[in-house]
Amino acid sequence: MRPEILNNGYGFGAKALFAIVRIVSRRSLPDAAKLTFYRPDFYGSPAKEFTHQAMRGPSAWSVGERELMAAYVSKQNESPFCVGAHTSTAAQALGDEPMVAGVLSDLDTAPIAEPLRATLRMLGKLTREHTVDADDMRELRSQGVTRAQIEDALAVCFAFNVTNRLADAFDFSMLTPAGFDSGAAVLLKRGYH
Template structure:
């Protein structure tokens, strides 16, 4: 999540929030939405993506990538056509690999958070967690 990537930290946190939304993991949606909002300094953008990806104000490459991650998360598979769509939006193979790593990490994290009953701390708690993640990263 914090290693070298053509995706920004904000983009990767948005991917985590988006995968969490597809999985319906309330704790992870809250945590990573708050972190993406802080990283972008644009809460409206994050809310727009999580509400309606097709009309959200994001670059087409990120939109295509999020769409593909949503398909993978929801259906458990993607097709060659799905990947061609992402590539045709200008996303590199390395970026696809990074996005898939985020998806795999949060698909697992969502299930663990839900299985262990992570409680949502409320907006103030998510904001504090976002500040911590942006300052210290994942350790």
């Protein structure tokens, strides 16, 4: 059940920004963006900064690979809004919609490099079982995944396990495919700030 305060609990500045976005883009601001304006000191600002660093900060993983991780974690959590948003963003970033769809439908047969497959497998396990162990890390390292890449992937996993739960708890409104594509273009241009 969507709390009414998320529809109306914003100050004048946020409401004005939402109206400007609606006029310029001809679309309402997605609920994921609106949530960061509700109690920005408690959740919004820290979450935006952490997510931006995880998704756009320096990393050996490309932006597209990190967006694919976000989509994969969201798929494991069965979070429809986040699956739609990050599937579209990953497909645009990687320029390969069939590959992204392949990863989300069958990771074992998807046409991706083994280090990325092993990393996604570990993120899936962590998301579903809430645990990983030394053997999981050894498997990643044997596939050529560096310690820094593991840390970066875990940051993406954390960000989207939190975001998925919020999206589902607050009943984020689903967008049309065109809405997800438009949002993806903005995410790729501006990041998560």
